Amino acid sequence: MAMTPKLEFRQTQSLVMTPQLMQAIKLLQFSNMELTAYVEAELERNPLLERVNEDGAPESAEAEASAASGGESADADSGPASSETVQDAPATEDWMAADMEPSRAEMESRLDTDLRNVFPDDTPSGAAVAPGLSGGSASTMEWGGGERGEDYNPEAFLAAETTLADHLEAQLAVSEPDPARRLIGIYLIGLIDETGYFSGDLEQVAEQLSTSRAEVEDVLHLIQTFEPSGVGARSLAECLAIQLKEKDRFDPAMQALVANLELLARHDRNALKRVCGVDGADIADMIAEIRRLDPKPGLIFGSGVVHPLVPDVYVRPGPDGTWRVELNSDTLPRVLVNQTYHATVVQAARSPEEKSFLAECMQSASWLTRSLDQRARTILKVASEIVRQQDGFLAHGVRHLRPLNLRTVADAIGMHESTVSRVTSNKYIATPRGVVEMKFFFSSAISSSGGGEAHSAESVRHRIKTLIDQESADDVLSDDTLVQKLKADGIDIARRTVAKYREGMNIPSSVQRRREKLALRQEQG
Structure with a gap:
């Protein structure tokens, strides 16, 4: 059989992501300390980025603000809202403010992407390409590629102390x-x-x-x-x-x-x-x-250096009975794009390499400030919805912790589950009941025996432990009795689930507890 050359077209699908999208995803899941370190490195690398002082003014007198990082900016109208009041308002309001649309559309056209899907799900290789993430551009790279690029750092694989x-x-x-x-x-x-x-x-x-x-x-x-x-x-x-x-x-x-x-x-x-x-x-x-x-x-x-736990969000009770959710502005890096300096150096640039470098710096700086702004808005939106869902816990304690999952929050605010997951990673909320990680508020559900609202697994465990702590040597509760008491409280739960929760809390069986309580009573009496 003769071997002859031939031209064959083959259509394949793969997920590709621009470096800007990868940067935005990293920014969202960074802790506040990681974010600060990242922005400091960008300030050193990019001459067009300008740090903003505490009073909101840029460090350089020549700097002009084209975008601000989350929380505050030199132009009060362009910065994101740093607080939100949780009440009975619709939870699906548009989190991208109307006055951002012109700059947003400009960014999308310049970067060939869609900010509405800036945090897509981690689709495996071979899945359909997400809208706005089509390949073919020199500025795109395949997600999860095996090649070692310029940013490859072997120290990143070392275990942290x-x-x-x-x-x-x-x-x-x-x-x-x-x-x-x-x-x-x-x-x-x-x-x-x-x-x-x-x-x-x-x-x-x-x-x-x-x-x-x-x-x-x-x-x-x-x-x-x-x-x-x-x-x-x-x-x-x-x-x-x-x-x-x-x-x-x-x-x-x-x-x-x-x-x-x-x-x-x-x-x-x-x-x-x-x-x-x-x-x-x-x-x-x-x-x-x-x-x-x-x-x-x-x-x-x-x-080593001990870093204090700094919350990303503050939750405070309002005078009208609502909860006031505020971003911690101390954890939000403030950077601007120095447009004046950019205009000056662009006129002086002669070679194609210089012009290409400046264009890359301008694009990177614009995207960073936009990503910081969007990160702040996203954290505030997710935190506000969590507070709205878990207001009972904030007001009355752990027994009122509601079952909650990522999809419930994602659907309520019109985002993807993976976005909510990234937001809640390494983020902390300061509440009247202490500083807790955002992921603490998510738990599985136990159905209600009366067909009412479900109960969180944590609140059920807390109820089981409370009942056992209150028992006496003459009235030790068996697992069956615990099931009956929980059903009387409106918690529909199986005996094996009660046993699993009890064993998970290292609580011995009713027989062993009775023996221990009787022995303790004999020692004391």
Whole structure:
């Protein structure tokens, strides 16, 4: 069979994304610290970008604003709204203001894209090309391509250094399924210093979180069971006691030694022998064991810079009973495009390379300011809808947390689920009940027995734990009894689901709980 050359046309589909679209997606999912670092790098790289001072004026007297970053600008009419009042207004109002349309249309025509779909779903290779993302342009690149471009950075694949707070929060997420107690735990972890000691006041924490001191102390005791051993202690004696208990060496003699550390500091062994009731050889062994413990367990994670948790959004109650949702302007980088400088250097440009570089800088700067503006508007829109959905939790607590998923929020504000997912990643809301991550408000649903509104899984877990905490040794609730009580509260749930939630909270069975309560009563009586 002869081999002959032939020309064949083949039509394929693949998702391609402009670098500008990829930049916009990255900006949306960045935390406020990552965003600040990114904008600082762009300011160093792009001579047409100008930083805006705190008073809203550009650093350079010659700079003219063509676009402003989210939150504030030199021109008050061109900046995005930095706050929104959540009430009974329609949730689907257009989040792109009418006065933005001319510049928006201009941007779309210049960049050959569509800002309405700036955050598309991560469609796999081979899927249909999204509108406005057609290939064929020299400025496009295939999403997920395997080639290593100029931005390839092998250091990006290195694991970030784990901080003490990260380590403790990871253990908290596994050990405590109750969202209310997790919030308390996160608050307490924020008060643990780099050496591993808890430096806060339990009464103040309880008042701040509107809960009981006993509940706060119980969560602190949970944190004290985490690694590294001794973390969360309020004193050196408590730190050593925690470590000795884990080694099963906290006997009465050792308790007396830990309670009299001032004698150990004075090297008064005779006094230590008397208070501990041991001889010279035993006290020497006990002192040697104390010296093998770690008095500053948190230092094994190093003493790197500790960054405070800065919320992206503030939620405050309004005087008329509504919730006021405001962007944190301190987390919004403010940059402008220096049009005057651009006009000057364009006239001086001679070679095609210089003109191409300036055109690229102008396009990049314009898109960055537009993306920052859109990022701020999108965060505000998503946060406002979350607050509208979860107003019961904000007003009354975790038992009123509603089931919520990404699609519900996305449909309400006319965005895609993937956009909402990116917005809620690494973003925090400061509420009257503490600073929480946006993703905290999303949970699965448990149907209502009366056909009414569904209940969130977190609120059901909280209700189960509350019922068990209130039981006595003579009236321990079985899983079947819990099901009946929950159905009486309007929660339609299966027995196996109750058992799963109970086991997930490390709560033993009713038989084991009865034995423990009876044994405790005998010890006390």
